[in-house]
Amino acid sequence: MTYLHRFVVKVAGESGMGINSVGEVLAKALKNVGMFVFGYREYPSLIKGGYSCYQLDISDTKINASSSECDVLLSFSRVSLHAYLNTVREGGSVIHSVIQVRFTPEEEKIIADRRLTVVYLPAREMAITIGGNKIMENTVMLGAIWQVLDLDLEELKSMITEQFAKKPEVIPGNINCLEAGYTFKLEGVSKSQLDLRKTENFTDDYLLTGNHAIALGAVAGGVRAYYAYPMTPSSSILSYLADISHETGMLVKQIEDEISVANMAVGSMFAGARTLIGTAGGGFDLMTETVSLSGITETPFMCILAQRPGPATGLPTWTSSSDLNIAVYAGHGEYTRLVLAASDIESCFILTQVGLNMAEKYQIPVILLTEKQIAESIFQVNRMPDPIPIERHILSNDDAKKMKSEDRFAITETGISPRWLPGQSEAVYTANSDEHLPDGTLTEEADTAWASYNKRLRKEKTLLEELPEPIVFGDPNADISFVGWGSVKNTMLDVMACLSEFTDKKISYLHYEYLYPVKTKVLKEYAKKAKRLVLVENNATGQLGQIVTAKTEIPFWEKVLKCDGRPFFVEDIVNFILGGSSNAV
Amino acid sequence: MPCNTCVTATSQPTQMKDFASANIFTWCTNCGNYGINAAVRRALVELDIKPCETITCFDIGCNGNGADKIGGYTFHGLHGRVIPAACGAALANTETKVIAFGGDGGTLGEGVGHLVHGVRGNYNVTFILHNNLNYGLTKGQASPTTKKNMKMDSSPDGPTSEALHPVRFVLALESTFVARTFSGDVKHMTKVFVEAIKHPGFSFVEVFQSCPTYNKQTPHEWYQQRVFDVSTVSDYDPSNRARAFEIAEDIENKIAIGVLYKDKNSVPQSARQQNRAKLNTQLVEETRQYPIDTLLKAFR
Numbered sequence: 045m046t047y048l049h050r051f052v053v054k055v056a057g058e059s060g061m062g063i064n065s066v067g068e069v070l071a072k073a074l075k076n077v078g079m080f081v082f083g084y085r086e087y088p089s090l091i092k093g094g095y096s097c098y099q100l101d102i103s104d105t106k107i108n109a110s111s112s113e114c115d116v117l118l119s120f121s122r123v124s125l126h127a128y129l130n131t132v133r134e135g136g137s138v139i140h141s142v143i144q145v146r147f148t149p150e151e152e153k154i155i156a157d158r159r160l161t162v163v164y165l166p167a168r169e170m171a172i173t174i175g176g177n178k179i180m181e182n183t184v185m186l187g188a189i190w191q192v193l194d195l196d197l198e199e200l201k202s203m204i205t206e207q208f209a210k211k212p213e214v215i216p217g218n219i220n221c222l223e224a225g226y227t228f229k230l231e232g233v234s235k236s237q238l239d240l241r242k243t244e245n246f247t248d249d250y251l252l253t254g255n256h257a258i259a260l261g262a263v264a265g266g267v268r269a270y271y272a273y274p275m276t277p278s279s280s281i282l283s284y285l286a287d288i289s290h291e292t293g294m295l296v297k298q299i300e301d302e303i304s305v306a307n308m309a310v311g312s313m314f315a316g317a318r319t320l321i322g323t324a325g326g327g328f329d330l331m332t333e334t335v336s337l338s339g340i341t342e343t344p345f346m347c348i349l350a351q352r353p354g355p356a357t358g359l360p361t362w363t364s365s366s367d368l369n370i371a372v373y374a375g376h377g378e379y380t381r382l383v384l385a386a387s388d389i390e391s392c393f394i395l396t397q398v399g400l401n402m403a404e405k406y407q408i409p410v411i412l413l414t415e416k417q418i419a420e421s422i423f424q425v426n427r428m429p430d431p432i433p434i435e436r437h438i439l440s441n442d443d444a445k446k447m448k449s450e451d452r453f454a455i456t457e458t459g460i461s462p463r464w465l466p467g468q469s470e471a472v473y474t475a476n477s478d479e480h481l482p483d484g485t486l487t488e489e490a491d492t493a494w495a496s497y498n499k500r501l502r503k504e505k506t507l508l509e510e511l512p513e514p515i516v517f518g519d520p521n522a523d524i525s526f527v528g529w530g531s532v533k534n535t536m537l538d539v540m541a542c543l544s545e546f547t548d549k550k551i552s553y554l555h556y557e558y559l560y561p562v563k564t565k566v567l568k569e570y571a572k573k574a575k576r577l578v579l580v581e582n583n584a585t586g587q588l589g590q591i592v593t594a595k596t597e598i599p600f601w602e603k604v605l606k607c608d609g610r611p612f613f614v615e616d617i618v619n620f621i622l623g624g625s626s627n628a629v
Numbered sequence: 630m631p632c633n634t635c636v637t638a639t640s641q642p643t644q645m646k647d648f649a650s651a652n653i654f655t656w657c658t659n660c661g662n663y664g665i666n667a668a669v670r671r672a673l674v675e676l677d678i679k680p681c682e683t684i685t686c687f688d689i690g691c692n693g694n695g696a697d698k699i700g701g702y703t704f705h706g707l708h709g710r711v712i713p714a715a716c717g718a719a720l721a722n723t724e725t726k727v728i729a730f731g732g733d734g735g736t737l738g739e740g741v742g743h744l745v746h747g748v749r750g751n752y753n754v755t756f757i758l759h760n761n762l763n764y765g766l767t768k769g770q771a772s773p774t775t776k777k778n779m780k781m782d783s784s785p786d787g788p789t790s791e792a793l794h795p796v797r798f799v800l801a802l803e804s805t806f807v808a809r810t811f812s813g814d815v816k817h818m819t820k821v822f823v824e825a826i827k828h829p830g831f832s833f834v835e836v837f838q839s840c841p842t843y844n845k846q847t848p849h850e851w852y853q854q855r856v857f858d859v860s861t862v863s864d865y866d867p868s869n870r871a872r873a874f875e876i877a878e879d880i881e882n883k884i885a886i887g888v889l890y891k892d893k894n895s896v897p898q899s900a901r902q903q904n905r906a907k908l909n910t911q912l913v914e915e916t917r918q919y920p921i922d923t924l925l926k927a928f929r
Contacts, residue, residue, distance in 0.1 A: 208900055248929055250928040250929060251926060251929075252928040253927055256928065260921045260924060260925070263919045263921055263924065264918055264919060264920075265918075265922050266915075266916035266917050266918060266919065268912040268913075268916055269717075269912055270916045271721060272719075289904040290903075290904045291923070291924065292904075293904060293908050293915070294904075295720060295902055295912060296727065296904075298823075299713075300742060300745075301741075301742060302748040303710060303713070303743075304710075304713040304742075304743055304746065307707065307710045307711075307713035307714045307717065307743075308713045308714065308716055308717035308720075309716065309717060310706070310721060311686070311704070311706075311713065311714035311715060311716060311717025311718040311719075311721070311728045312721040312912070313717075313721075314684075314714070314717075314718055314721075315684060315717070315718040315719075315721035315722045315724065315725065315913060316721060316913035317720070317721035317722070317911075317912035317913045317915075317916075318916040319717070319721075333707055333710075333711070334707065336705060337707050341704070341705075372669065380917055427839055428921065428925060431918055431921075433918075434916060434918055436886065436916065465913060466681070466684050466702035466718075466722070466725060467681055467682060467702070467724070467725055467863055467913075468681075469681065469754035470680070470681050472681060472700060472701055472702045472703075473702065473703075474696055474697045474702075474703040474704070474705060475703070475704045475705065476696060476697060476703075477689070477704075477705045477706055477707060478693075478696075478705060480697075484697060484703070485652055485697045486652075486696070486697050488692070489758070515786065544753065567927055584849065608888055
């Protein structure tokens with residue numbers, strides 16, 4: 045019997061042991077045989093040592109979330125073996141290459157109670173004797189897990205051959221190691237009960253992370269400058285855009301700090317180059333004054349805010365959704381902004397482009413929230429959505445020529461004024477961080493200051509009319525009606541897909557993608573019909589709930605919250621549905 | 630977007646009035662900012678640069694109150710942050726002349742890191758440091774260049790930190806253009822600004838500026854009596870950084886002004902992007918939908 049239609053493999057070891065490459069090869073091989081995978085990484089904030097894991101949830105249907113428990117733990121190191129033993133599901137197996145393991149009495153009890161099978165696989169010795177190099181230990185382990193998955197080795201062999209195409213001398217050793225692991229007698233290890241051979245449905249999907257999708261969204265969205273300071277979990281946007289910069293011609297530059305990043309973005313956008321920046325919470329804190337600058341100068345600004353737990357350094361390599369408040373409230377003064385939240389590959393790709401269009405149309409700061417769980421996890425998708433048309437809302441040269449300076453920040457009903465770029469017209473203007481008249485001239489007069497301030501705030505109303513309402517998934521007659529945002533969606537949809545496996549209850553889920561300004565019509569209807577309305581957020585205080593309650597007076601009596609750096613695993617939601625309690629703060 | 634409307638429309642040489650602003654100056658009588666504003670306009674006229682081809686960027690402070698008192702496109706940013714904003718603008722469109730202004734407080738206090746990296750990056754920006762040895766707009770507090778014997782608001786016994794020497798600091802940063810002038814001499818400032826604007830890369834110009842309200846110690850006359858232009862020194866070689874350090878050292882008695890250091894082989898940041906070497910377009914004109922199909926293949 046499989047749990048929620050998935051088989052879960054956790055590859056664990058020390059940082060720097062090549063855990064990720066084992067995970068990646070495995071993910072790709074499984075995808076190539078027609079399976080669906082979701083790859084989740086846990087790792088400490090250090091380069092060598094500690095313990096980390098690459099967990100693959102495997103299914104015969106599309107999945108986008110992780111389990112907290114695994115069916116097989118594949119462990120390369122003593123520390124990781126002890127650290128992750130407790131995550132193996134009842135009846136599961138542990139395959140490890142650790143010499144002379146001694147379990148504590150508590151661990152022995154876990155092994156007995158859960159009827160775990162523990163097998164020692166001398167992978168390192170086998171790698172040396174068979175492959176001639178201890179680094180082929182990974183390949184032996186890969187062969188072993190392929191045996192547990194009960195799959196044909198040919199696929200993995202051809203992948204290994206392809207992977208080492210540039211180093212053909214290591215191919216025979218690796219193939220031999222693969223076979224040795226595949227044929228090693230894994231006494232008592234139960235094989236996957238999933239039917240993993242659905243090759244007739246093979247579609248050659250893509251495997252990519254949320255950060256890849258954001259970067260591809262930037263390319264498709266015509267971004268020509270990307271500035272960033274490295275900060276987990278946003279850094280791989282910077283490194284990937286830099287890697288492909290010779291193909292795209294995009295100016296990709298690592299800058300000395302986030303304050304510079306934000307101000308360079310404002311400078312580039314003022315001059316007219318479509319610019320994107322990315323950071324995590326701490327870096328965004330440094331940018332907040334510049335968010336406010338974008339607000340008053342009406343310079344388009346777009347920042348990817350990849351969340352991890354705070355405060356301060358917090359849990360640097362773990363996940364969280366606790367930065368909604370800074371996205372919504374960052375920066376002094378009052379002005380219009382747009383806050384978006386991605387959840388998966390499609391939304392990362394599309395919302396990046398939407399955000400850029402909105403930033404330029406409304407001449408406002410736009411913040412796109414992601415989470416480590418989205419930014420760095422490996423998603424399998426069949427195709428990328430079509431890119432959306434680029435809308436810059438910049439006047440043509442002919443129209444710009446007709447403008448007067450005072451048209452640039454003209455007081456309008458919608459709050460939006462015509463925008464032309466420096467160099468386009470003789471009608472020059474000042475983008476002024478001081479309160480100003482419609483041509484940018486400083487003013488301290490009450491009536492003109494009031495007019496400009498309110499003009500900028502009026503954009504919110506115009507924007508709100510254009511924004512889509514949240515999306516509702518699931519049964520309209522649900523017993524439990526969840527509300528959430530971000531990666532919560534992925535867990536909800538995965539659970540929803542197998543709901544009948546464990547309960548007769550019906551559930552629904554309302555998902556916010558356009559977070560702020562907040563749309564409330566659909567939510568109000570949803571809440572009215574709900575038998576139980578439950579807020580689900582990966583933070584401690586229910587930040588979306590507070591915003592929504594303030595706007596609608598709809599209270600959330602039940603909250604499922606989590607703030608330990610881990611994402612919502614499918615079990616978290618399953619247990620709640622089965623009668624677990626909420627944990628409102 | 631290059632200026633293809635107004636440049637052709639006005640074939641007349643640029644004149645001072647083209648850079649004039651209808652807004653009334655709000656600086657104190659005898660403030661050095663008047664002279665700097667005039668010299669910048671003169672330099673732009675001398676170089677025949679059109680207002681629509683310029684982006685002037687202003688920091689916060691008394692200098693920043695000049696943001697709407699000069700022609701051309703202007704940007705008024707945050708305290709200490711004008712350098713990155715100007716650098717961003719310069720990268721976006723290399724055909725635009727970007728000139729940035731900041732005071733000694735914003736530039737050497739709050740934003741000193743930006744100065745370091747603006748210089749290192751050699752962005753094609755002319756940066757003019759208004760150094761009046763104090764925070765004027767917040768009413769006379771000590772700045773990083775205030776001398777230790779100057780009693781200031783909030784430092785009634787004088788500052789307890791050492792005064793920074795801006796030129797020495799910037800010379801040490803692998804700068805490609807370092808100059809100095811003073812706000813009492815519009816002609817000299819104009820000459821220096823022209824050279825700075827012509828330089829491809831980050832041109833750092835320190836202007837010793839009078840502050841008649843809060844700095845009684847070094848008015849224009851004080852500088853007038855002490856300055857000499859390095860071009861009057863017969864063997865002065867502005868490509869010799871060590872010599873520049875030496876001659877720029879004294880800021881009390883014999884104060885060297887003019888172009889102190891210049892690297893003739895300066896390569897600006899925009900020309901350092903290897904992936905863009907074959908592109909002869911500007912970032913501002915390149916936005917379109919770029920295909921991702923080829924890139925996606927790597928994820929199969």
